[in-house]
Amino acid sequence: MNGKLSISTDSLTKHYSTTTAVIDLNLAIPAGTIYGFLGPNGAGKTTTIRMLTGLTMPTCGTAKIAGQSISDRKAIIPHIGYLPESPPIYNELTAREQLEYHGGLCDMSLSDIQDRISILLNRFGLIEHADKRISTYSKGMRQKTGLIQALMHEPEVIFLDEPTSGLDPRAARTVREVLIELADNGTTVFLSSHILPVVEELATVVGILYEGSLVAEGSPDVLKERMISSDEQTLEDVFFKVTTDDVYKENESRDILE
Numbered sequence: 001m002n003g004k005l006s007i008s009t010d011s012l013t014k015h016y017s018t019t020t021a022v023i024d025l026n027l028a029i030p031a032g033t034i035y036g037f038l039g040p041n042g043a044g045k046t047t048t049i050r051m052l053t054g055l056t057m058p059t060c061g062t063a064k065i066a067g068q069s070i071s072d073r074k075a076i077i078p079h080i081g082y083l084p085e086s087p088p089i090y091n092e093l094t095a096r097e098q099l100e101y102h103g104g105l106c107d108m109s110l111s112d113i114q115d116r117i118s119i120l121l122n123r124f125g126l127i128e129h130a131d132k133r134i135s136t137y138s139k140g141m142r143q144k145t146g147l148i149q150a151l152m153h154e155p156e157v158i159f160l161d162e163p164t165s166g167l168d169p170r171a172a173r174t175v176r177e178v179l180i181e182l183a184d185n186g187t188t189v190f191l192s193s194h195i196l197p198v199v200e201e202l203a204t205v206v207g208i209l210y211e212g213s214l215v216a217e218g219s220p221d222v223l224k225e226r227m228i229s230s231d232e233q234t235l236e237d238v239f240f241k242v243t244t245d246d247v248y249k250e251n252e253s254r255d256i257l258e
């Protein structure tokens with residue numbers, strides 16, 4: 001990890017008519033961080049990711065991804081990979097065609113596209129199915145295709161919404177190993193997941209969103225230490241504590257990012 005910020009937001013806020021989805025979100029995430037983004041259903045995680053990937057405009061506030069303003073989606077696209085909850089892939093295409101198409105959109109050269117497709121299809125055990133239509137794929141195979149697509153242009157920042165969803169244990173382990181390797185090489189991984197043991201294992205920093213506000217942030221160990229209890233604590237205990245109505249106030253844990 002170095003001091004360069006890959007993701008920074010300043011009072012990022014999104015209102016949908018009468019709903020406030022995200023309010024005054026301030027993030028400062030250095031390159032090489034695996035940032036576990038947690039929160040109950042409806043907390044504002046997807047809205048945050050959609051703002052950070054330029055898919056929806058904030059109502060107010062600003063953000064930069066890899067130094068580029070999110071208001072300029074064209075400028076951020078080459079720097080980001082995004083795996084939403086439902087992988088954005090075409091049933092009519094084969095995985096190879098889908099990935100070639102995506103590589104072209106990312107301005108990759110043909111030889112880079114072919115090299116990356118081959119490496120990643122092998123890594124995720126999909127090579128034998130690469131020339132079958134995606135419409136014939138299982139949920140896990142679709143998920144792997146979406147994940148490869150998010151990674152193939154080697155973006156500096158990767159946004160992942162439940163990346164291990166639908167994967168068998170071996171594939172889920174491969175994903176975890178790949179994410180650790182990416183972060184070791186300076187890629188920033190923004191990981192939204194309800195699977196707390198996965199976040200606890202992978203994340204170097206965890207942020208917990210509750211009703212649109214960041215109510216806790218810090219390393220999993222720091223957050224656990226801040227729980228006032230003699231019992232052994234898990235990230236799940238922290239999650240339940242900070243997402244009750246008796247909102248746990250954020251304080252010194254943010255210092256670790258600044």
Ligand SMILES: Nc1ncnc2c1ncn2[C@@H]1O[C@H](COP(=O)(O)OP(=O)(O)OP(=O)(O)O)[C@@H](O)[C@H]1O
Nearest residue numbers: 016019020021039040041042043044045046047048
């Ligand atoms: N397009 C939209 N129009 C109106 N309200 C929306 C829209 N998208 C999200 N919301 C509302 O914004 C709030 C935050 O939703 P969001 O999808 O960001 O939460 P989330 O944390 O991703 O939830 P989940 O874990 O269930 O996926 C919710 O109250 C939701 O109903």
